[in-house]
Amino acid sequence: MSEPVNPFRPTAGAEPPLLVGRAGLLDEFVYGLQIRTGAPGLLTIFTGARGVGKTVMLGEAEDEARRAGWAVISETATRGFLGRIGHMMQPLVEELGNGPPKRKITGLGVAGFSIDTELPPDQQTGWRQLGEELLRLLDAHGTGLAITLDEIHGADRDELAQLAASVQHFIRAGLPVALVFAGLPAAVSDLLDEGVATFLRRADRIDLHVAAIDEVEASYAEVFAAVPGIVSSDLLRMAAEATGGYPFLIQLVGYHLWQVAETAQEPLETQHVQLAVSAARRRNTRMVIGAALAAATPKDMAFLSAMARDNGPSRTADIGYRLDNARNTIGNYRARLIDAGLIESAGHGLVEFAIPGLREHLRS
Numbered sequence: 048m049s050e051p052v053n054p055f056r057p058t059a060g061a062e063p064p065l066l067v068g069r070a071g072l073l074d075e076f077v078y079g080l081q082i083r084t085g086a087p088g089l090l091t092i093f094t095g096a097r098g099v100g101k102t103v104m105l106g107e108a109e110d111e112a113r114r115a116g117w118a119v120i121s122e123t124a125t126r127g128f129l130g131r132i133g134h135m136m137q138p139l140v141e142e143l144g145n146g147p148p149k150r151k152i153t154g155l156g157v158a159g160f161s162i163d164t165e166l167p168p169d170q171q172t173g174w175r176q177l178g179e180e181l182l183r184l185l186d187a188h189g190t191g192l193a194i195t196l197d198e199i200h201g202a203d204r205d206e207l208a209q210l211a212a213s214v215q216h217f218i219r220a221g222l223p224v225a226l227v228f229a230g231l232p233a234a235v236s237d238l239l240d241e242g243v244a245t246f247l248r249r250a251d252r253i254d255l256h257v258a259a260i261d262e263v264e265a266s267y268a269e270v271f272a273a274v275p276g277i278v279s280s281d282l283l284r285m286a287a288e289a290t291g292g293y294p295f296l297i298q299l300v301g302y303h304l305w306q307v308a309e310t311a312q313e314p315l316e317t318q319h320v321q322l323a324v325s326a327a328r329r330r331n332t333r334m335v336i337g338a339a340l341a342a343a344t345p346k347d348m349a350f351l352s353a354m355a356r357d358n359g360p361s362r363t364a365d366i367g368y369r370l371d372n373a374r375n376t377i378g379n380y381r382a383r384l385i386d387a388g389l390i391e392s393a394g395h396g397l398v399e400f401a402i403p404g405l406r407e408h409l410r411s
């Protein structure tokens with residue numbers, strides 16, 4: 048028998064061997080797929096810090112939709128996403144309607160929808176007609192269309208407003224459409240506040256957090272059962288604790304531990320786990336922390352560094368004192384950093400880092 052290959056997936060958006068700590072989160076969405084139109088779960092927004100598993104949840108939603116027989120269009124909200132969605136709707140209409148669209152679609156030249164800007168008015172009309180035709184065809188089959196849109200923090204506001212307006216129109220017409228978004232908490236709060244798409248306020252907002260250590264441990268026990276006798280339950284516990292329940296670290300620690308186990312080929316010792324954990328942390332720092340801090344301003348950095356002096360949650364009052372700043376300025380930075388997914392509220396007057404390893408990184 049060949050050796051089982053490393054099942055962990057420490058890569059952005061990759062489906063993990065086991066989805067830890069997400070039980071029940073898609074129940075409303077799945078329920079909505081049965082109702083097919085107008086159900087609250089059909090409009091869902093996942094938010095959360097980097098690496099917490101937003102893209103993976105979109106993938107899960109897509110799987111559920113396909114399982115229910117729905118058509119799925121999966122996009123990332125970089126400029127031109129609306130046109131790209133339109134391009135993906137076209138072949139679906141042709142396939143389901145046994146040929147080119149029955150009605151003439153407005154504004155569609157040879158090139159079809161523009162995919163590097165928001166849509167000009169005639170293409171917007173065409174997009175809506177095409178969408179409506181597709182949804183009617185799917186409706187006749189007793190299914191619908193699920194659109195997932197990742198990274199909405201990068202979305203062009205006008206484009207997003209266009210998408211929202213059309214989807215709202217479909218919903219009002221009783222058509223079977225689902226829209227699942229994912230983005231950093233900042234983007235979503237802003238979008239909802241700016242009124243880019245008021246109807247999005249009615250979406251189910253699901254904020255993703257770290258998983259419980261016990262659940263991480265249980266998942267490791269299940270996955271490492273494929274190589275019995277190599278990693279003791281004490282060491283699995285130790286590895287689970289080192290992840291802090293953070294999904295990206297669950298994959299990284301699992302991956303490196305598996306690698307160490309492959310090389311060792313005998314029951315592991317404490318130092319093997321330590322080796323795997325430090326390799327995982329180094330990679331996490333490079334990949335997640337680097338990306339998360341890329342957009343931070345010098346003042347953001349000063350706030351974060353002031354926090355890093357504490358060993359646990361920081362009191363905002365202390366940070367103000369350390370930075371010699373007025374309370375309202377501190378309040379503004381606190382809100383900005385929470386929105387950026389870098390820190391989290393930890394109770395009244397307290398904040399803590401939302402990304403594991405960030406404190407250590409700032410200290411070094």
Ligand SMILES: Nc1ncnc2c1ncn2[C@@H]1O[C@H](COP(=O)(O)OP(=O)(O)OP(=O)(O)O)[C@@H](O)[C@H]1O
Nearest residue numbers: 058059060063067097098099100101102103294295
């Ligand atoms: N519930 C989970 N259990 C175990 N591992 C998970 C879970 N969710 C995500 N992961 C893993 O965590 C990593 C990051 O997941 P994902 O790319 O979905 O995060 P994200 O929130 O979209 O990150 P970003 O903000 O950088 O886009 C991946 O390696 C993925 O396999």
Ligand SMILES: [Mg+2]
Nearest residue numbers: 059060101102
């Ligand atoms: Mg993602």
